[in-house]
Amino acid sequence: MRYFVHIGYNGLKYNGWQKQPGVMNVQGVLEQALTQVLKTPIFINGCGRTDARVHASQFFFHMDVEQPWDFDLIFRMNKVLPANIAIFDIIPMEGMQHARFDAVQRSYDYFIHTYKNPFLNGLSSFYLLDKLDFDKMKQAAAILPNYKDYRAFCTSPDKYEHTLCYVKSASLSVDENGDHLRFQISSNRFLSKMIRIIMGQLLKIGKGVLSVEEFESYLINNKTPELITPAHPEGLYLSKVTYPYLNLPPRQQFSSILQIQADLSWQRL
Template identity: 80%
Template sequence: MRYFVHIGYNGLQYNGWQKQATVMNVQGVIEKSLSQIFKTTIAINGCGRTDAQVHASQFFFHMDLEESWDFDLIFRLNKLLPLNIAVYDVIPMEGLPHARFDAVQRSYDYFLHTYKDPFLNGLSSYYLLDGLNWDEMKAAVALLPLYKDYRAFCTHPDKYEHTLCYVRSASLMVDDKREKLRFQISSNRFLGKMIRIIMGQLLKIGKGILSVDEFESHLISKKTPELITPAHPQGLYLSKVTYPYLDLPPRTDFSAILQKASDTNWKKA
């Protein structure tokens, strides 16, 4: 029987989702816990591959189990897993759906703050900046759904069969004090470090180093900028994963400081 498991994790202490032999990773920690519970080797397949120190407020993986169980699996997993990984739902699925290949849309949030705040450390990216040109940054963000080829905003485009990404929405918001930024983007797929590269380019626009026309020229020409400066990973969250047969609401309380308590304060830049 195939099961989809709905989880969230704080990625600060991990070298990304994907299992690697020599470094701490989310997939390996979960597989170890599942194998301990069921006393047999359990392999899982995730819906994506988040980078080192990147978070996921909504993430799915699938696993195949031959036998049912007569205990509270969610309770046992949450008790066994470290505090930075949480299991929300275990969902039996018909057939053999795939957590990664069947996803039709993924959404990400990028949070940034421009003042030193110890309570945001590791949850949002800290940039000591003042006087960002929000209007220019907003104009650049508005261009994103108009283009489909994101070859220019990828670290290793040649490793992909193609670099087409159908960005369905993108927005930039700031809080009332104009000290916190929230960038949201949704697409059918994303390329390596694509969101962090875009965020890095937006910061250059905000600081007046890069113009909106120059930003758009890379989308038009598909040529990688001479200098790529990806934004810090700590502010990036995979926040929503959608399937044709499964569309669960995210756990919006994943960070009360950043999202839930601030939803009434966020305004379009």
């Protein structure tokens, strides 16, 4: 039988989601734990691939298990797994739904703080900046849903069959003191390092070294910037994955220091 598993993880100590030899990865840790607990080899398919040191406050994978278990699998897995990975729900599926290919929308949050804060270390990206032009950054973010081809904002576009991404929304928020930023973007798919590249460009706009017109010209002409400077990975969260048949709210407690503050005290630009 096929199961969808709803999880969250702090990716700071991992070299991304995807299983690969010789490095710590989230997929490998989960497969090892499931194989140990269920006492049979388990292989899983994730809803996407996060980069090294990137987090997921909502993530799904599917697994096929022939024999049902007669114990609390969520409880036992959360005891076996390290503290930086949590299982929230295990959902039996009627057919052979696919965690990656069936997802119709993915949403990401990117958090920045502009002063040194040891309590946000690893949860938000630290940039020692002041007097950012939030209005110009807002203008650039608002442009994104108008374009479909994101070849310009990808580290290796030629590895894809196509570089079309249907961005549904993109916005910036800032807290009342102006020293915490939150970038939110939703699309059917994302390319390699696409969000971090966009965030890096938005920061350049905020600092006045890149104009909104130059930013848009990359999208118009499918031209990659001469210097690609992806933003730090630590502030990026895969925060929502939506399926036609499954739309669970994220467990916001996973990044509550940031998200609850954002929900209560931040102003959308």
